[in-house]
Amino acid sequence: MPGGCSRGPAAGDGRLRLARLALVLLGWVSSSSPISSASSSTSSASFLASAVSAQPPLSGQCPPPCECSEAARTVKCVNRNLTEVPADLPPYVRNLFLTGNQLAVLPAGAFARRPPLAELATLNLSGSHLEKVRAGAFEHLPSLRQLDLSHNPLANLSRFAFSGSNASTSGPSPLQELMLNHIAPPATQQQNRSFEGMVAAALRAGHALRGLRRLELASNNFFFLPWDLPAYMPDLRHLDLRNNSLVSLTYMSFSNLTHLENLHLEDNALKVLHNSTLAELQGLTHVSVFLHNNPWVCDCHMADMVAWLKETEIVQDKATLTCTFPEKMRNRGLLELNSSDLDCEPFLPPSLQTSYVFLGIVLALIGAIFLLVLYLNRKGIKKWMHNIRDACRDHMEGYHYRYEINADPRLTNLSSNSDV
Numbered sequence: 135m136p137g138g139c140s141r142g143p144a145a146g147d148g149r150l151r152l153a154r155l156a157l158v159l160l161g162w163v164s165s166s167s168p169i170s171s172a173s174s175s176t177s178s179a180s181f182l183a184s185a186v187s188a189q190p191p192l193s194g195q196c197p198p199p200c201e202c203s204e205a206a207r208t209v210k211c212v213n214r215n216l217t218e219v220p221a222d223l224p225p226y227v228r229n230l231f232l233t234g235n236q237l238a239v240l241p242a243g244a245f246a247r248r249p250p251l252a253e254l255a256t257l258n259l260s261g262s263h264l265e266k267v268r269a270g271a272f273e274h275l276p277s278l279r280q281l282d283l284s285h286n287p288l289a290n291l292s293r294f295a296f297s298g299s300n301a302s303t304s305g306p307s308p309l310q311e312l313m314l315n316h317i318a319p320p321a322t323q324q325q326n327r328s329f330e331g332m333v334a335a336a337l338r339a340g341h342a343l344r345g346l347r348r349l350e351l352a353s354n355n356f357f358f359l360p361w362d363l364p365a366y367m368p369d370l371r372h373l374d375l376r377n378n379s380l381v382s383l384t385y386m387s388f389s390n391l392t393h394l395e396n397l398h399l400e401d402n403a404l405k406v407l408h409n410s411t412l413a414e415l416q417g418l419t420h421v422s423v424f425l426h427n428n429p430w431v432c433d434c435h436m437a438d439m440v441a442w443l444k445e446t447e448i449v450q451d452k453a454t455l456t457c458t459f460p461e462k463m464r465n466r467g468l469l470e471l472n473s474s475d476l477d478c479e480p481f482l483p484p485s486l487q488t489s490y491v492f493l494g495i496v497l498a499l500i501g502a503i504f505l506l507v508l509y510l511n512r513k514g515i516k517k518w519m520h521n522i523r524d525a526c527r528d529h530m531e532g533y534h535y536r537y538e539i540n541a542d543p544r545l546t547n548l549s550s551n552s553d554v
Contacts (some may be wrong), residue, residue, distance in 0.1 A: 207228035225253070233262060238266070244271050265323070270294060311348040315354070344368060349367065350464070381402075387414065388411075395422065398422055423450065
């Protein structure tokens, strides 16, 4: 078929039909020619039988909604509105695309087959409306190297999704590249737990991803990442954290990522990199760091970072870094700044500062007037407080008298006779 696509084992069926036809013809010739030697017919039959048995086994059927190419070892089930993984995937598949479907839930052993999909190396499930990935969903895929779960609202990512249903006995995952871009679910589906914590738990479980080389976590609105997360992926070469909401890297350690080559931190909420972070990044000998489009605050706390940027060669886009605050420094390049430009003066404009000063004076005058009024009326206030105290005491004594009468029946009868 054109493009190498096949809908079934057409070639194998053709060879089988030809062999059967030859057997029929052989039988007809034998019956019409009695003088034919039995040994000749026997040898011919055995030859055809061996020819049929020598044919290669029929390859797996292609699932009806998919497109298969045995030559490219690829199966594409794209935008087919599938609600589950096809059961009859051909065992030769090396690249499987299940994008743009309606899978919703990926159960345990979702790709377990007989015979197993032993050659499957690339699995793309992006944009398939996945909400839940169960423990052991990617078990029985011994050759899986690249997994893409991007653009799925993963409200429930099992802690053992990548490590297997039994992390204590499962070996390390064969994964080398894991894409988890834009997987944050809507706020109403986050089940009152930290989304960052859920993803981190899945990445840490059982040290299963210690062979991972590429991790993409872009566009997930992360505010932080656990400080020890890199320790579970010591072979990481590429870490993509762009387009999140990271405010600081102080509590995240990069010292274990000795093989890191690319660190993408663009489009976050970073305001300054502190000395501890600068020292760790400088200690990574092969890394290239990208910091573009962060709201850098150019005050006295930025001095060390500016000095570091002028000396280091690991920040590839340092010429594009500009100040966002304060207003007077906006759009100024960080490499153009001097220590005299970096101070910690208040960022409020003079007009607003004057307004706050005036408001403070007014409040102070009001407070002084209030205290003066209290002082001038101190005798009246004292008399008023004594009157309130006496009234409360009389009232409580009345309640106490009534309670004693009600508690003693003799006093109750005495009170009744005295009334008579």
